[in-house]
Amino acid sequence: xKFSILRDQLLNGLNDVMKAVSSKTTIPIxxxxxxxxxxxxxxxTGSDADITIQTFIPVEKDGEQLISxxxxxxxxxxxxxFNEIVRKLPTNEVEIEVSDQYQTRIQSGKxxxxxxxxxxxxxxxxxxxxxxTQITIPGDLLRSVIRETxxxxxxxxxxxxxxxxxxxxxxxGLVCVATDSHRLARRIVALENLPTNVESVVIPGxxxxxxxxxxxxxxxxxxxxxxxxxxxxxxxxxxxxxxLLEGNYPDTNRLIPDSYQTTVKINGKELLQAIDRASLLARxxxxxxxxxxxxxxxxxxxxxxxxxxxxxxxxxxxxxLSGEELRISFSAKYMMDALKSLDGQDVIIQFTGxxxxxxxxxxxxxxxxxxxxxxxxx
Amino acid sequence: xKFSILRDQLLNGLNDVMKAVSSKTTIPIxxxxxxxxxxxxxxxTGSDADITIQTFIPVEKDGEQLISxxxxxxxxxxxxxFNEIVRKLPTNEVEIEVSDQYQTRIQSGKxxxxxxxxxxxxxxxxxxxxxxTQITIPGDLLRSVIRETxxxxxxxxxxxxxxxxxxxxxxxGLVCVATDSHRLARRIVALENLPTNVESVVIPGxxxxxxxxxxxxxxxxxxxxxxxxxxxxxxxxxxxxxxLLEGNYPDTNRLIPDSYQTTVKINGKELLQAIDRASLLARxxxxxxxxxxxxxxxxxxxxxxxxxxxxxxxxxxxxxLSGEELRISFSAKYMMDALKSLDGQDVIIQFTGxxxxxxxxxxxxxxxxxxxxxxxxx
Numbered sequence: 130x131k132f133s134i135l136r137d138q139l140l141n142g143l144n145d146v147m148k149a150v151s152s153k154t155t156i157p158i159x160x161x162x163x164x165x166x167x168x169x170x171x172x173x174t175g176s177d178a179d180i181t182i183q184t185f186i187p188v189e190k191d192g193e194q195l196i197s198x199x200x201x202x203x204x205x206x207x208x209x210x211f212n213e214i215v216r217k218l219p220t221n222e223v224e225i226e227v228s229d230q231y232q233t234r235i236q237s238g239k240x241x242x243x244x245x246x247x248x249x250x251x252x253x254x255x256x257x258x259x260x261x262t263q264i265t266i267p268g269d270l271l272r273s274v275i276r277e278t279x280x281x282x283x284x285x286x287x288x289x290x291x292x293x294x295x296x297x298x299x300x301x302g303l304v305c306v307a308t309d310s311h312r313l314a315r316r317i318v319a320l321e322n323l324p325t326n327v328e329s330v331v332i333p334g335x336x337x338x339x340x341x342x343x344x345x346x347x348x349x350x351x352x353x354x355x356x357x358x359x360x361x362x363x364x365x366x367x368x369x370x371x372x373l374l375e376g377n378y379p380d381t382n383r384l385i386p387d388s389y390q391t392t393v394k395i396n397g398k399e400l401l402q403a404i405d406r407a408s409l410l411a412r413x414x415x416x417x418x419x420x421x422x423x424x425x426x427x428x429x430x431x432x433x434x435x436x437x438x439x440x441x442x443x444x445x446x447x448x449x450l451s452g453e454e455l456r457i458s459f460s461a462k463y464m465m466d467a468l469k470s471l472d473g474q475d476v477i478i479q480f481t482g483x484x485x486x487x488x489x490x491x492x493x494x495x496x497x498x499x500x501x502x503x504x505x506x507x
Numbered sequence: 508x509k510f511s512i513l514r515d516q517l518l519n520g521l522n523d524v525m526k527a528v529s530s531k532t533t534i535p536i537x538x539x540x541x542x543x544x545x546x547x548x549x550x551x552t553g554s555d556a557d558i559t560i561q562t563f564i565p566v567e568k569d570g571e572q573l574i575s576x577x578x579x580x581x582x583x584x585x586x587x588x589f590n591e592i593v594r595k596l597p598t599n600e601v602e603i604e605v606s607d608q609y610q611t612r613i614q615s616g617k618x619x620x621x622x623x624x625x626x627x628x629x630x631x632x633x634x635x636x637x638x639x640t641q642i643t644i645p646g647d648l649l650r651s652v653i654r655e656t657x658x659x660x661x662x663x664x665x666x667x668x669x670x671x672x673x674x675x676x677x678x679x680g681l682v683c684v685a686t687d688s689h690r691l692a693r694r695i696v697a698l699e700n701l702p703t704n705v706e707s708v709v710i711p712g713x714x715x716x717x718x719x720x721x722x723x724x725x726x727x728x729x730x731x732x733x734x735x736x737x738x739x740x741x742x743x744x745x746x747x748x749x750x751l752l753e754g755n756y757p758d759t760n761r762l763i764p765d766s767y768q769t770t771v772k773i774n775g776k777e778l779l780q781a782i783d784r785a786s787l788l789a790r791x792x793x794x795x796x797x798x799x800x801x802x803x804x805x806x807x808x809x810x811x812x813x814x815x816x817x818x819x820x821x822x823x824x825x826x827x828l829s830g831e832e833l834r835i836s837f838s839a840k841y842m843m844d845a846l847k848s849l850d851g852q853d854v855i856i857q858f859t860g861x862x863x864x865x866x867x868x869x870x871x872x873x874x875x876x877x878x879x880x881x882x883x884x885x
Contacts, residue, residue: 210787210816217784233817240784244817406595406618409588438588439611439622 130202131226132166134186136218136237138195139171142184143212145367146175148339149182150208161205162212163252164225166198174252175208180336181255181370182343203249204233211235214242256370258354258361262324264303267348268364270318274305275341277316277470277497282334283309290376293331298323306381307334312463313381313500314470327355331378336371343367384486385500389479393429394449394492398473400431401465403443407433408461410441418504419464422456433461448475457483458506464489467499508580509604510544512564514596514615516573517549520562521590523745524553526717527560528586539583540590541630542603544576552630553586558714559633559748560721581627582611589613592620634748636732636739640702642681645726646742648696652683653719655694655848655875660712661687668754671709676701684759685712690841691759691878692848705733709756714749721745762864763878767857769830771807772870773823776851778809779843781821785811786839788819796882797842800834811839826853835861836884842867845877 146162154160154177163174170187188196204227215223218237226234231246266274275294283291288310297304302319340362344351354361355373362369407419411433422430427447434440457480467489468476480487489499524540532538532555541552548565566574582605593601596615604612609624644652653672661669666688675682680697718740722729732739733751740747785797789811800808805825812818835858845867846854858865867877 207816213787214784217780217787219780219784239822240781241820241822242784242788242817243819245815402595402597403618406592406597406620409591409595410620437623438585439620441621442619444617444619 130164130166130204131199131224132171132196133199133222133224134171134196136215136221136223138186139215139223142171142173142186142366143215145184145343146173146182147208147212148342149175149177149180151177152209154178158205158247158251158253160208161247161252162208163203163205163249165203165249166201168198168201171196174255176253178253179333179372180339181253181368182339183255183368185366202227204231205247205249205252206233206244207247210244214244255368256359256361256372258356258359258370260354262327262355264298264320264323264353264355265350266303266318266320266353268344268351269346269348271351271362272341272344272346274303274316274318275337278305278307278314279334279337279341280466280470281307281309281312281314281499285309290331290374290378292335293333293374293378294337295329295331295378295381297329298325298327306378308379308381308384311460311502312467313384313498314467315381315498315500317496319496324355329378330355330360331374331376332360332371333374340369340371343369385488385498386479386481386485389452389481391423391452391455391480392449393423393447393478393480395429395445395447395476395478397468397471397476399445400476401468401473403431403445404461404464404468407431407441407443408465410435410438411461416504417461418458418506419461420456420458420506423450423454452480455480455483457487458504459487459501460504463501467501470499471497508542508544508582509577509602510549510574511577511600511602512549512574514593514599514601516564517593517601520549520551520564520744521593523562523721524551524560525586525590526720527553527555527558529555530587532556536583536625536629536631538586539625539630540586541581541583541627543581543627544579546576546579549574552633554631556631557711557750558717559631559746560717561633561746563744580605582609583625583627583630584611584622585625588622592622633746634737634739634750636734636737636748638732640705640733642676642698642701642731642733643728644681644696644698644731646722646729647724647726649729649740650719650722650724652681652694652696653715656683656685656692657712657715657719658844658848659685659687659690659692659877663687668709668752668756670713671711671752671756672715673707673709673756673759675707676703676705684756686757686759686762689838689880690845691762691876692845693759693876693878695874697874702733707756708733708738709752709754710738710749711752718747718749721747763866763876764857764859764863767830767859769801769833769858770827771801771825771856771858772827773807773825773854773856775846775849775854777823778854779846779851781809781823782839782842782846785809785819785821786843788813788816789839794882795839796836796884797839798834798836798884801828801832830858833858833861835865836882837865837879838882841879845879848877849875 165172174183220238224236233244233246235242294307305316307314352363411417419433431443474491477492478489486502543550552561598616602614611622611624613620672685683694685692730741789795797811809821852869855870856867864880
């Protein structure tokens with residue numbers, strides 16, 4: 130194997146595949162990145178066994194020559210070392226050549242590296258995913274969907290299936306739900322041409338977080354292929370594979386109340402900032418719980434009281450307040466997460482009493498629903 | 508005590524004094540910040556017993572009213588909590604009022620905090636420093652002097668005096684020296700009107716690092732007052748006190764060679780980058796040691812070889828190479844620190860054989876001298 134490549138192009142590709150490489154892996158070959166040089170371009174592959182990312186750098190793009198291939202072939206190089214070397218090379222021209230015993234020479238300007246590579250045949254094959262069951266979604270929309278749901282997955286391994294986001298294909302579109310059993314985030318995406326042969330998969334939250342780092346802000350389409358054990362996200366240059374979580378995802382519909390006793394319309398940004406301040410005093414002594422109370426007139430109060438430190442009261446004028454009086458306590462963090470996912474929009478909050486879950490939605494549309502269980506404090 | 512103040516002004520002041528507050532202090536009152544409201548303005552004080560910082564915010568500055576004092580007085584408030592509250596307040600108008608039992612009310616817009624303060628009389632007095640022994644130095648120059656020396660202090664407490672920078676008043680000016688006994692940094696500052704009644708102090712490296720964060724890039728003068736136990740750095744608005752280190756600082760002059768066998772003039776930035784790359788391979792197996800060799804012709808080679816990982820060779824063309832052939836090994840980190848302190852200037856490196864300390868200077872002037880002890884590798 131011998132080729133020369135523009136350093137920037139190689140770095141871009143490495144940036145993506147490095148997201149799959151974990152320093153904690155117990156499989157030695159996965160500490161490496163696989164490089165495949167073919168006639169049409171270079172493929173880089175990184176994996177931590179759960180996530181596998183492959184990027185493709187073509188020989189030529191938009192009329193510019195990015196790579197010159199002398200001989201094809203494959204090698205596996207230590208990921209972190211190779212990435213750091215490429216990042217620090219002195220010129221934008223890099224030549225990579227593999228000789229006997231996987232000895233790999235990396236040259237740029239007067240810089241001359243010899244790395245000991247690993248046997249490429251030991252590197253695992255890409256997961257097999259049939260190209261039948263396909264969903265197509267713009268990249269920027271997919272990023273939003275991930276951002277609006279993934280924060281609510283469970284971080285505890287006691288119910289592994291809750292560490293993932295449940296994607297269901299339904300009549301109303303793609304329904305994405307995450308819950309850690311204390312709060313829930315649901316996003317419905319109206320998509321056309323949804324497949325009919327898949328109903329429900331659970332994608333690890335960690336995979337979605339890494340995926341969203343690779344997705345650009347552009348609306349270029351991402352094709353999604355699902356089988357029983359794997360999902361593949363395919364963009365123009367990147368293949369992103371993730372293992373799926375096994376087990377039945379709980380039916381969360383019954384959690385969402387269908388009647389309400391108190392309704393508040395409020396500026397989401399003002400509410401977020403008031404809770405942020407109130408949580409300063411709630412953090413140490415009170416497990417980050419703040420109180421929400423309706424006041425007479427068109428306003429509400431956010432408060433927190435820690436006998437050792439002090440107390441805080443925040444009054445906020447609301448756009449609408451209807452139904453019964455209410456005093457309710459909840460996690461400041463959960464509320465802030467929910468409001469952030471709604472991007473500071475004006476929100477409607479619907480309560481069913483101080484001991485029942487309440488929901489938060491944008492006043493503009495119903496595509497995002499956030500649900501929080503209150504905390505009993507008195 | 509009752510006053511109102513512009514939030515930005517209060518934040519600026521807090522930013523400075525927070526640098527002295529340590530979360531690890533064992534003295535409870537020092538977890539707080541002292542606020543003194545007088546007729547002329549507000550003083551904020553923070554301290555970790557080694558460093559004490561006091562900032563002054565005047566009632567009026569450049570014709571703009573910054574503070575309105577209703578009643579004077581003092582209070583101590585939990586530093587981290589108070590700082591975070593002020594940072595997150597909703598408007599730029601802040602009112603602070605202390606009532607009985609050090610109950611402190613902080614109000615801004617519809618945000619209303621009540622904090623439990625601490626007894627201000629328990630807060631330690633400022634160290635006493637006579638205003639006699641004074642050095643005046645522009646703030647930006649002081650920042651440079653710190654940057655060029657402080658990295659070389661020892662991080663080990665086995666010889667505490669080496670964790671500080673030695674400042675000596677000599678005929679040639681202020682001589683600042685730091686060494687961890689493996690390398691040495693010396694900066695000579697030609698200053699006029701140096702005091703005659705002080706010869707040598709040792710300022711803790713940590714104090715200088717914190718001080719340089721407070722100094723602006725401007726050339727406004729800093730007045731320095733020294734006694735046996737304390738040094739005070741005084742800018743327009745800030746008093747910065749630091750404890751001095753006790754003990755005799757070693758005489759480092761004898762370490763600096765006075766004759767040389769090999770001299771190299773080289774582009775400092777190119778050398779820095781080559782060593783940075785070579786150190787990638789040296790890091791894990793070889794304790795970050797790289798080799799420097801003179802080549803025939805006007806060039807040198809930086810190399811590193813780790814049998815398990817690979818090797819690297821970097822050739823650099825030099826501006827001048829004279830004297831004997833040389834192969835020498837040294838810590839890549841020490842060399843990179845030294846070259847960074849010289850800001851990428853062209854440098855002259857003077858060697859006295861593979862086992863003797865060598866020195867690095869700018870080719871333009873002698874005010875900075877960096878010395879490194881080589882490592883024996885064969």
